[in-house]
Amino acid sequence: MIDLAAKAFDALLAGLILWLAWSSLSTQDILKGIVLFIAFGLCMGLAWVRLNAPDIALVEAAVASGITGAMLLGAWNKMRLSLAKMRGDETKLPEPGRPWLHISGLMAMGGALGWAIFSIPPENTGGLLVPAMRELPRSGVGNPVTAALLNYRAYDTLLEIGVLLLAVVGVWSIAKSRKPAQGVPRGPILYGFARISAPLLILIGGYFLWLGTSRAGGAFQAGALMAAVGVLLVLTYGPTRRVPAEWIDRWGSIFGLTVFLTLGIGFMLQGRAMLEYSAGSAGAWILVIESAATVSIGWTLLLLFLGGRPQAASQKGILVEEDEVEGQA
Amino acid sequence: MNPEFLSWIPWLVVFPLMGAIVTFTFPRIATWAGLFTGVLILVATVGLVAQTLAYGANTYSLGGWGAPLGIDFRVDGLSAWMLVISAVVGACVSLYAIGYFPPGSKASDEEKNHKRRYFWPLWMFLWAGLNGLFLSNDIFNLYITLEMVGFSAVALVALANSRNALTAAMRYLLVGLMGSLFFLLGVAFLYGTYGTLDLTLLGERSRANMATWVAISLMTAGLIVKTAAFPLHFWLPPAHSNAPTPVSALLSALVTKGPFYILLRLWFFSFASLDTTYADYLFGALGAMGLIWGAAHALRQSRLKLLVAYSTVAQLGYLFLVFPLARAEETGFTAWTGVLLFLAAHALAKTAMFMAAGNILQALGHDTISRLAGISRLLPKSVFALALAGVSLMGLPPSGGFIGKWLLLDAAISQGRWWIVIAVLCGTALAIGYVVRVIRFAFEDPIDLPQVKSVSAVMEWTALATALLASLMALASSLPLDLITIDAPAHVWPEVGVGP
Amino acid sequence: MSLDPETLYALTGCGIFLIGLYSFSIYPHLIRKILALNIAGAGVYLVLASMAYQGKETVADPVPHAMVLTGIVVAVAGTALALALAGRISSETGKVDLEEPQDIEKEDE
Numbered sequence: 001m002i003d004l005a006a007k008a009f010d011a012l013l014a015g016l017i018l019w020l021a022w023s024s025l026s027t028q029d030i031l032k033g034i035v036l037f038i039a040f041g042l043c044m045g046l047a048w049v050r051l052n053a054p055d056i057a058l059v060e061a062a063v064a065s066g067i068t069g070a071m072l073l074g075a076w077n078k079m080r081l082s083l084a085k086m087r088g089d090e091t092k093l094p095e096p097g098r099p100w101l102h103i104s105g106l107m108a109m110g111g112a113l114g115w116a117i118f119s120i121p122p123e124n125t126g127g128l129l130v131p132a133m134r135e136l137p138r139s140g141v142g143n144p145v146t147a148a149l150l151n152y153r154a155y156d157t158l159l160e161i162g163v164l165l166l167a168v169v170g171v172w173s174i175a176k177s178r179k180p181a182q183g184v185p186r187g188p189i190l191y192g193f194a195r196i197s198a199p200l201l202i203l204i205g206g207y208f209l210w211l212g213t214s215r216a217g218g219a220f221q222a223g224a225l226m227a228a229v230g231v232l233l234v235l236t237y238g239p240t241r242r243v244p245a246e247w248i249d250r251w252g253s254i255f256g257l258t259v260f261l262t263l264g265i266g267f268m269l270q271g272r273a274m275l276e277y278s279a280g281s282a283g284a285w286i287l288v289i290e291s292a293a294t295v296s297i298g299w300t301l302l303l304l305f306l307g308g309r310p311q312a313a314s315q316k317g318i319l320v321e322e323d324e325v326e327g328q329a
Numbered sequence: 330m331n332p333e334f335l336s337w338i339p340w341l342v343v344f345p346l347m348g349a350i351v352t353f354t355f356p357r358i359a360t361w362a363g364l365f366t367g368v369l370i371l372v373a374t375v376g377l378v379a380q381t382l383a384y385g386a387n388t389y390s391l392g393g394w395g396a397p398l399g400i401d402f403r404v405d406g407l408s409a410w411m412l413v414i415s416a417v418v419g420a421c422v423s424l425y426a427i428g429y430f431p432p433g434s435k436a437s438d439e440e441k442n443h444k445r446r447y448f449w450p451l452w453m454f455l456w457a458g459l460n461g462l463f464l465s466n467d468i469f470n471l472y473i474t475l476e477m478v479g480f481s482a483v484a485l486v487a488l489a490n491s492r493n494a495l496t497a498a499m500r501y502l503l504v505g506l507m508g509s510l511f512f513l514l515g516v517a518f519l520y521g522t523y524g525t526l527d528l529t530l531l532g533e534r535s536r537a538n539m540a541t542w543v544a545i546s547l548m549t550a551g552l553i554v555k556t557a558a559f560p561l562h563f564w565l566p567p568a569h570s571n572a573p574t575p576v577s578a579l580l581s582a583l584v585t586k587g588p589f590y591i592l593l594r595l596w597f598f599s600f601a602s603l604d605t606t607y608a609d610y611l612f613g614a615l616g617a618m619g620l621i622w623g624a625a626h627a628l629r630q631s632r633l634k635l636l637v638a639y640s641t642v643a644q645l646g647y648l649f650l651v652f653p654l655a656r657a658e659e660t661g662f663t664a665w666t667g668v669l670l671f672l673a674a675h676a677l678a679k680t681a682m683f684m685a686a687g688n689i690l691q692a693l694g695h696d697t698i699s700r701l702a703g704i705s706r707l708l709p710k711s712v713f714a715l716a717l718a719g720v721s722l723m724g725l726p727p728s729g730g731f732i733g734k735w736l737l738l739d740a741a742i743s744q745g746r747w748w749i750v751i752a753v754l755c756g757t758a759l760a761i762g763y764v765v766r767v768i769r770f771a772f773e774d775p776i777d778l779p780q781v782k783s784v785s786a787v788m789e790w791t792a793l794a795t796a797l798l799a800s801l802m803a804l805a806s807s808l809p810l811d812l813i814t815i816d817a818p819a820h821v822w823p824e825v826g827v828g829p
Numbered sequence: 830m831s832l833d834p835e836t837l838y839a840l841t842g843c844g845i846f847l848i849g850l851y852s853f854s855i856y857p858h859l860i861r862k863i864l865a866l867n868i869a870g871a872g873v874y875l876v877l878a879s880m881a882y883q884g885k886e887t888v889a890d891p892v893p894h895a896m897v898l899t900g901i902v903v904a905v906a907g908t909a910l911a912l913a914l915a916g917r918i919s920s921e922t923g924k925v926d927l928e929e930p931q932d933i934e935k936e937d938e
Contacts, residue, residue: 007803011855012843021845021868025852030860037516037864044871051838051878052889056897064901068908075912076860082920099855106847113843116543117836117876127890129883131398133639144891145898153895155391155400159461159473160899162346162769163871166454166477167906170484173447174495175913189845220898254350264339274339276393298900304909307916398892469896476903480910487914492921496928497858499914506866506907507853513900514846514873520893521880 010050017043034072034073041065055145055218058208062318067301070231074307140282142214151219154275158264161257161293164300168253175308194236201229209294211281219293226298231305246310249303256296260289337377338389339403341460344369349453359449360432366453367423370460374416378812381409386816388466388529396466396527403466403529406815407669411463411590413812414673418582418680419456421795423536425684426452426575427817428663444488444573451488455481455579462587468516468548470815471591473511475555479505482584485576486568497567504554504564508588511551518544545600548591549608558649559619562642564668566626569638574687577634579765581641581683582676589648589672596652597818609652616649617752624759633686633696636763637679640722643756644675647737648751654740655818662817664740669813670802671733677732677799678721681770684792685715691788698767703775710789712771717796719764724757729802834884842875857926859915863908870904 020043024036041064048057130202132144132152139147149157205225262283264275272278277285348366352359381387386405395401404412421791430445458477465471510702516526522540523531535541557565569580623643630636632732648671654664688711689704690696705712721728734753741749780800832840849869853862874897881893919925 018844021848053878053894059898078916079919102854106851110847112543116540117839119539128892129890132891144880145894148891148895152394152398156899163477163903163906166480167909169450170910171913173484174487177918214884273393275391495918502911510869517877
């Protein structure tokens with residue numbers, strides 16, 4: 001009976017996810033599409049839980065739908081404003097291309113993908129579970145996902161933190177940071193909410209970081225929460241207030257990669273392989289790396305949300321209107 | 330295993346990552362820090378090659394775990410060869426960039442400072458991604474390096490900051506991201522089927538079944554988009570021609586080779602045991618069509634940088650001929666060697682050609698081919714570089730391009746694949762056409778010499794030096810052969826002595 | 830005989846991937862293309878995580894989970910880059926889609 005209910009729930013959830021994906025992309029209104037995308041992310045979170053992947057559920061909620069959704073909304077707003085200024089009216093959506101050719105191609109592809117899923121030989125589905133659990137005591141942490149991220153496959157994570165830094169460098173090279181949303185009324189509720197939730201979120205973030213060594217959680221979840229605090233503060237007070245100096249942003253974003261890389265080299269200079277922790281001290285080193293990574297991930301995600309290089313503050317502490325300078329730089 | 334041997338491998342990724350951090354954090358010293366990193370990478374590459382020649386292929390387990398649980402680096406002849414190419418081209422482009430993004434100009438010159446400031450960290454990330462890609466033996470790790478290469482390449486194209494460059498960068502990014510997702514979906518299927526991400530273990534376990542075929546088809550489709558092989562090359566000419574010159578050179582010479590290298594790994598190493606007859610024909614046909622289509626379009630261009638970009642589409646076509654040709658038992662190794670030499674020759678020649686074209690563009694303020702008259706008197710070194718690189722692209726002796734093309738033709742003739750022979754000959758005729766057309770206009774006597782802006786000496790000399798490297802590569806071809814043979818795929822292993 | 834959860838979610842993942850791919854190819858609006866890439870990516874992650882599922886009572890294979898986490902972060906980085914470019918393009922050209930590749934042969938600065 002419970003089994004049947006679980007199956008029905010899975011089927012409903014799968015249908016809902018597919019429907020949300022479809023309607024998010026096919027709606028006429030881009031804004032509605034983005035909101036539906038955020039809802040899609042939340043339902044995906046349920047699917048992760050159903051697949052015994054609580055770590056992914058946390059990151060999905062915080063990063064994939066939270067930060068990405070906030071970035072999409074911000075970019076959409078900026079695009080709308082700059083177009084309205086240029087044309088004086090809402091832009092009409094460009095017409096989509098002819099779909100039928102695509103649909104027949106996709107049907108064929110869907111058939112092949114479905115067939116492939118059913119043809120995966122069942123004897124191999126164990127994957128790397130057995131070696132991952134066998135080596136867990138040696139990995140220095142209790143959560144196998146953290147062990148995979150920061151020990152077995154730490155090099156992936158090193159490069160990934162590199163990619164985050166790269167994205168900041170790339171975004172800064174392309175655009176200037178977003179102008180503060182003007183004329184948005186910020187009521188006392190928002191201020192009150194920010195004042196209470198910001199410290200709370202930071203606490204929860206720290207807890208996640210600590211928790212990650214033994215259960216679901218870790219640097220990504222904690223970093224995403226830190227970024228969420230940043231986004232909340234930016235939305236509440238606007239980026240005008242106490243804009244950190246550009247060098248702080250730079251150092252904040254390189255911090256994680258620098259610590260990670262330095263330790264990796266350090267282990268190498270001690271005669272071990274790159275990123276090979278010394279026996280017995282893996283747990284401590286992982287906590288060091290995770291703490292540094294949390295700071296940088298949070299900082300980097302916030303910088304990515306701001307969407308461009310910091311602009312020089314004018315005398316009054318208000319950001320220079322970006323449209324005046326954009327395009328010349 | 331010799332412990333000293335192991336130590337060079339990770340530094341090839343560590344140095345450029347360190348360079349990226351330093352050049353981003355300290356913009357004032359970006360140029361010198363970047364050049365210093367380049368020197369370190371060259372040293373590490375030389376060390377790696379020397380040790381690979383002495384001790385053979387090797388595996389380096391990151392974190393000490395080893396595959397399948399951990400990630401391995403693997404260095405064999407192919408990856409060492411690719412690392413050498415990226416080190417040499419990277420060093421040449423870094424030198425060129427000193428002139429192109431001049432250091433220490435006035436503070437008021439905001440745009441110049443902006444470009445120099447961001448060029449270096451982005452280029453360092455690109456270099457880290459490429460080196461990581463050539464070293465990695467893990468398909469998920471390859472995905473991350475692909476993204477690292479792709480993101481930095483896109484931002485570098487956008488650095489030109491023109492409307493065309495931004496649009497080209499956006500198209501490049503969107504196409505690249507979709508290509509990566511195809512690759513990643515393939516990785517998911519392979520992991521589900523074999524329970525490993527390691528290329529070597531996949532090679533041991535691979536069997537023909539639907540999941541495997543779907544997986545490698547998805548990965549191949551993604552990689553073909555990223556290589557810009559015909560017919561998925563549409564994004565390449567605008568991106569490569571609108572980018573700043575050093576970036577154009579890097580994209581054509583190195584960035585397109587990264588995904589191609591993964592294709593070689595998949596089809597000649599991990600999944601060589603599958604029956605690849607039809608896939609090989611498909612690759613060969615696409616290559617043959619691409620090399621003719623690209624060269625024909627290059628011939629029709631009115632702008633020099635676009636001509637060079639279309640020529641890249643054509644030259645990528647030759648690389649794909651390796652798939653049908655290198656499977657043969659007798660002459661497979663000839664084709665394998667030919668393509669790898671061709672790849673290196675193209676990387677160097679195309680770098681030189683873009684540099685020369687960039688010098689001409691900077692001097693004249695335009696690069697319209699029909700208005701080049703007189704440039705050979707004003708920029709003799711650049712025009713000479715253009716001509717030398719052109720000789721290598723055409724494949725005339727004694728250039729590196731000649732040896733590569735000759736070996737390919739040799740293999741095609743002895744295997745009786747006349748359609749390949751005809752395609753290569755047509756492509757060569759068209760290449761002669763487009764190179765000669767440029768040279769003819771460049772050497773035309775003008776009625777009066779055009780006004781030109783000065784081009785820094787570094788830019789002129791680097792272009793010339795790179796072109797000389799491309800044409801003198803032939804003289805050093807025994808060293809590449811020794812390197813390439815190390816752990817070449819089993820079925821292209823030479824039965825008898827080979828060589829030009 | 831009904832579907833195991835892992836098969837169900839793997840199929841769902843493929844479906845999401847195809848929906849994303851379809852919208853990516855037919856809609857020209859840049860933000861919608863970026864949205865489509867994110868949704869297609871989510872489909873791929875679902876396929877990956879379903880490969881890790883070992884049944885309700887067992888711990889799942891951690892390696893694909895680590896891959897998904899890495900993939901999500903890389904996707905955010907790519908999205909940020911794409912949105913920065915899209916913003917610049919719309920403010921330079923006044924359009925929300927990419928211009929058709931101009932007849933490059935005729936293009937002359």
